[in-house]
Amino acid sequence: MLLRLFHVCVASLFWYTIWYDLSYVNIPFPNKAYEEYPLRGRTTFLTFWCLVLQTVYFTVSVLNDYVGTNVDHPKHTSILRSIKDKLFILAFPVALYVTSAFWGIYAVDKDLIFPDKIANAIPSWVNHTMHTFILLFIVLELVITYRRYPSRAVGYSIVILFNLTYTFWFHCIYYQTGVWVYPIFNVLNWPARVGFVIASTTFALGFYLVGEKMNKLVWTKVDKRKVKSK
Template identity: 80%
Template sequence: MLLRIFHVSAASLFWYTAWYDQNFINVPFPNKEYAQYALKGRVTFLTFWCLVLQTIYFTLSVLNDYIGTNADQSKHASLLRTIKDTLFVLAFPVALYVTSAFWGIYAVDKDLIFPDWLAKLVPSWVNHTMHTFILLFIALELVITYRRYPSRAVGYSIVILFNLMYTIWFHCIYYQTGVWVYPIYSVLNWPARVGLQLASTSTALGFYVLGEKLNDFVWTKVHNKMVKSN
């Protein structure tokens, strides 16, 4: 019952945040063309991609609670459970990346990531939902529900594909508008941009490995019990 309440609460908060953002928050863009993109231009930002990812994950978790199973099973998992567990291996590193990047930059220079004029437009609870609670909830999920991680090759492929999709996307936005989604790219040359993107991808892969290791650490006893029973 508590697990269901947790999943419903997380999914509801993320859905409500997305709805509130679309209906009550208006952020000026450096280029008017940005506003022409879907969802009030929010699709240009990794933060919103992450919010959508977490929303989908916890919505699937709610469905799995009611029509699937959370049993510590290693074989014959339902399609819903398989999709949910696979999505987790992406949801965790992306949430960790977004949270660490936002608050890391915030600690160095708040004006670079969340200046006062933006803070007046975005309620504190929305900011924390998008940049704090995403990690808090997915970290709690790691501890309270069991999952099998895929092979390292599959896990890396999922993270790299996601990273590549977003990289291609924000480069397309630059070529369409002439303005970078992230201002730091405007002061870098192309070799530096490539280096930054490679460093970003390496960090995401490192966060994936961290999630895998934490999952193994938390669920070692469960795994050993399953092996003995097979």
């Protein structure tokens, strides 16, 4: 019952945040052309991609609570449960990356990631939902629900594909508008930008590994009990 309530509350918060952001928040984009991109230009930001990913994950979790199964080792894994577990292995490192990158750069130079003109347009609760609560909820989810991680090759491939897709997307935006999505790219030369992307992907893979290790640490006893019962 508490697990269902948790999933419903988190999914509702994320859906409400998306709706509120699209309905009431007017972001001062560096170029008017940004507004022509889908969802009022929000698709230009990795933060929004992450929020959508978390929203989809917790929505699937709600559905799985009612018509799927949360049993640790089900005899027959439902489609919803399978989708849920696959989504988690991407949702965790992306949330950890977004939170770490945002607050890390914020601590060094706020204007490089969250200049006043943007900060003044976004309510504090929306900002924290997008950059703080996403990590809090997905870590809590790791602790209270069981899932099996795939092989590391599969997990790494999923993370790399996601990173490369977004990297390609925001470079396309730059070539179309002449303006970088993130101000930090304005102070970097091309070698530094390439290095930043490589470093970002490396960090994302490292965060995937963190999720895998944490999952193993939390759920090893459950797996051992299952092996002994066979």
